[in-house]
Amino acid sequence: MEFNFATALVFILLGLVFSGGVLFLSWLIxxxxxxxxxxIAYECGEQPVGSPWVKFNVRFYVVALIFVIFDVxxxxxxxWATAFKSLGLFAFVEMLVFLGLLFLGLAYVWKRGDLEWVKPDPAITGPGQRPSVPDAGAGEVTGL
Incomplete structure (x- = not known):
């Protein structure tokens, strides 16, 4: 089957011209x-308190990245699972290699301690020691 690339190119160019034209027209008028x-930052109709620039912990990024990898x-x-019967042994081996690589990556991240929320500070704790995390008592409200 032969595909006419000129038709696709015309559609792409028309889409770019149309979207660019609409953006330019809206900027103009x-x-x-x-x-x-x-x-200023919008805070649900209330007066903003403090600076809107808040530093997020890098651990949120690591957890989100690991989630995206396993979601993909x-x-x-x-x-692959829906077409498993028709694919044969080669596709099964390929999927096992793929899953093996993913689980090796998970083991590596786990071993490095990137999945731990509270990481030990090497300046405070010695090598091989775990940090002491304060435990909230039963029914105790913390952070107030």
Whole structure:
């Protein structure tokens, strides 16, 4: 089957011209009313308290990245599982290699301690020692 690339190119160019034209037209006809309150953070209708620039812990990024990796694994695993009978032994071995590599990566991340939320500080604890984490008593409310 022969594919006419000129048709696809025309559609891509028309899409770019249309979207660029709409953006330019909206920039051209928009009202320009600068105001003091447009630059501040919106906090559900309340007056903002403190700075909106908050540093997030890098551990959130690591957990999110690991989640995305294993989520993509499920996305790749589902079509393979639905067509398992027709694919044969070669596809089964390939999927085992894929899963093995993912679990090796998980073991590596686990061994490095990237899955631990409270990491030991080498300056405070010696090598091989775990940090002491304060335990909240039963029914005790912490952080107030």
């Amino acid at each position: 928009r009202p320009s009313r600068p105001a003091q309150f447009k630059g 694994e499920v996305v790749l695993l589902y079509p």
